[in-house]
Amino acid sequence: MDIEVRNFTKMYGSYKAVDNISFKVKTGEVLGFLGPNGAGKTTTMKAITTYFAPSSGEITIGNYSVTRQPEKVKTLIGYLPENNPLYQDMAIIDYLRYVALLQGVKKNALDERLLETLTVCGLMNEKHKNINELSKGYKQRVGLAQALIHDPEALILDEPTSGLDPNQIVEIRDLIKRIGKEKTVILSSHILAEVEATCDRILIINKGKIVADGTASDLRHQASNDEILKIEIEDGNTNEIYKALSELPNAASVDIIKDSDNKFEFHSRPQTTSKRDVFNLCVSKGWTLTGLTSVETKLEDVFRELTTN
Amino acid sequence: MNKIWTLTKKELKTFFDSLIAYILLVLFLGVTGFFTWLPSGADIFYRKQASLDSFFLICFWSLFFFVPLLTMRTFAEEKRSGTIELLLTKPVTDWQVVISKYLSSMIMIFIALALTLPYYITIARIGNIDHGATLSGYLGLLLLSSAYAGIGIFASSITKNQIVAVLLSLCFCVFFHLICGTLANTMSGTLGNIFNYLSSATHFEPMARGIIDTADVIYFLSITFLGLTGAVAALSQRKLKD
Numbered sequence: 278m279d280i281e282v283r284n285f286t287k288m289y290g291s292y293k294a295v296d297n298i299s300f301k302v303k304t305g306e307v308l309g310f311l312g313p314n315g316a317g318k319t320t321t322m323k324a325i326t327t328y329f330a331p332s333s334g335e336i337t338i339g340n341y342s343v344t345r346q347p348e349k350v351k352t353l354i355g356y357l358p359e360n361n362p363l364y365q366d367m368a369i370i371d372y373l374r375y376v377a378l379l380q381g382v383k384k385n386a387l388d389e390r391l392l393e394t395l396t397v398c399g400l401m402n403e404k405h406k407n408i409n410e411l412s413k414g415y416k417q418r419v420g421l422a423q424a425l426i427h428d429p430e431a432l433i434l435d436e437p438t439s440g441l442d443p444n445q446i447v448e449i450r451d452l453i454k455r456i457g458k459e460k461t462v463i464l465s466s467h468i469l470a471e472v473e474a475t476c477d478r479i480l481i482i483n484k485g486k487i488v489a490d491g492t493a494s495d496l497r498h499q500a501s502n503d504e505i506l507k508i509e510i511e512d513g514n515t516n517e518i519y520k521a522l523s524e525l526p527n528a529a530s531v532d533i534i535k536d537s538d539n540k541f542e543f544h545s546r547p548q549t550t551s552k553r554d555v556f557n558l559c560v561s562k563g564w565t566l567t568g569l570t571s572v573e574t575k576l577e578d579v580f581r582e583l584t585t586n
Numbered sequence: 587m588n589k590i591w592t593l594t595k596k597e598l599k600t601f602f603d604s605l606i607a608y609i610l611l612v613l614f615l616g617v618t619g620f621f622t623w624l625p626s627g628a629d630i631f632y633r634k635q636a637s638l639d640s641f642f643l644i645c646f647w648s649l650f651f652f653v654p655l656l657t658m659r660t661f662a663e664e665k666r667s668g669t670i671e672l673l674l675t676k677p678v679t680d681w682q683v684v685i686s687k688y689l690s691s692m693i694m695i696f697i698a699l700a701l702t703l704p705y706y707i708t709i710a711r712i713g714n715i716d717h718g719a720t721l722s723g724y725l726g727l728l729l730l731s732s733a734y735a736g737i738g739i740f741a742s743s744i745t746k747n748q749i750v751a752v753l754l755s756l757c758f759c760v761f762f763h764l765i766c767g768t769l770a771n772t773m774s775g776t777l778g779n780i781f782n783y784l785s786s787a788t789h790f791e792p793m794a795r796g797i798i799d800t801a802d803v804i805y806f807l808s809i810t811f812l813g814l815t816g817a818v819a820a821l822s823q824r825k826l827k828d
Binding site: 323326327328329330348349351352354356358360362363364365366367371375376378379380381423 | 588589592593596599600603604667668669671672674675676677678679824825826
């Protein structure tokens, strides 16, 4: 089921937490929601889950509006809130059964759903433990399990992997990817690598506004079209090489990488490439070219560029 | 209706899974039993009549403390731990949540009062007890608790802190429980009548003696309704446009 946010604005008093944002997530798409703290990620997610009402704008899931048909919308979504609140003194299986009943899972399908969710989330061996006895990673799985128990059409996950160890992170990511093939998933995260690994599309928001929207590679291109090369040359005089590189026709700037012998970072002019020139230069001067790699713009850099000014 | 029952069952389970339910029941029965049976000037033997009057008057006071202690965690705890967000994003309405908290508190109070039935049985064996008056007295206690539960749940819905919740509900309750009656005694005219009407003792005492008046029932139920509406309003605050 598609999730559509149209001109959503949320005010806290006179403070605009989210400022007129619009986006659409299609079925089978995993959308990563990125942004610095206080950018409005959680606020937007809370509005999608009907917890907050928008100050203006419209949010729909399928054909249902979160403000006009909240009860219907609530049955369609699974929600893992930030900080993963849980009833600490309940056993996992009791808690999941409770959530399933609230979600209106039919009595005859209940056991099957419980079994499936427990297996998918890897909680089978812990199912009779009290939630307060669990480690943070297992609690996170319980949080995910309660979001999945009624087989929802859409999943809203606010920082689903916070506090997990690297193995668990990989597991949860795989789980989200698997679910994301058939459902609509929105997840928020601070970890850029994670968003890149799990999400089909990334949305970066800053100060309540969308600053970027696209796939990870789209964003990289959007941020910088310039080619950056890392060049390593054996023998030859550093200054001489530096001078020769700077004089290449497409050179925008050349930096000597510190603490190294004859390593350079070479920026080409926009929309040009200099790999061939560099190679030919080395051949003509008789230098041994030992390394020539193009540096990909890191998503971190894109993120910082978009959210710091 | 099913959802309300699911929610209520979970609330009751929480009460009984933690020590709270047992401590509160022991406290309630201990205090009530102590003043009812041991010579205290208000005890059941003092009047030399086979009647639970004195027990009802003691309950009038012990419930005043018992009910706010019972309701203090209903919403405050959920707000503190953040589970309220989980609960309200499930397909249940705010009203269903509030009603279930109220129902579970009332069931707890019902259990507490049911545990005092041996008092009734004992007295009934000693002398000729007025069964109707006893029933009416118990009904009065339930209605009184219902009103205080409404207030307690409202107080709990406006704070994250259980201590603040219990103090707030005691503040609200003491107004109906004591202050109104005292003010009514010192004032005359319309103002005196208003305070007299607002005092819970005015409506409880006839019931403890065996007189059930619709006006008294309506009084307690209106306070209950007002409290629960307040709690729903407090929960819905998050949905305000700005």
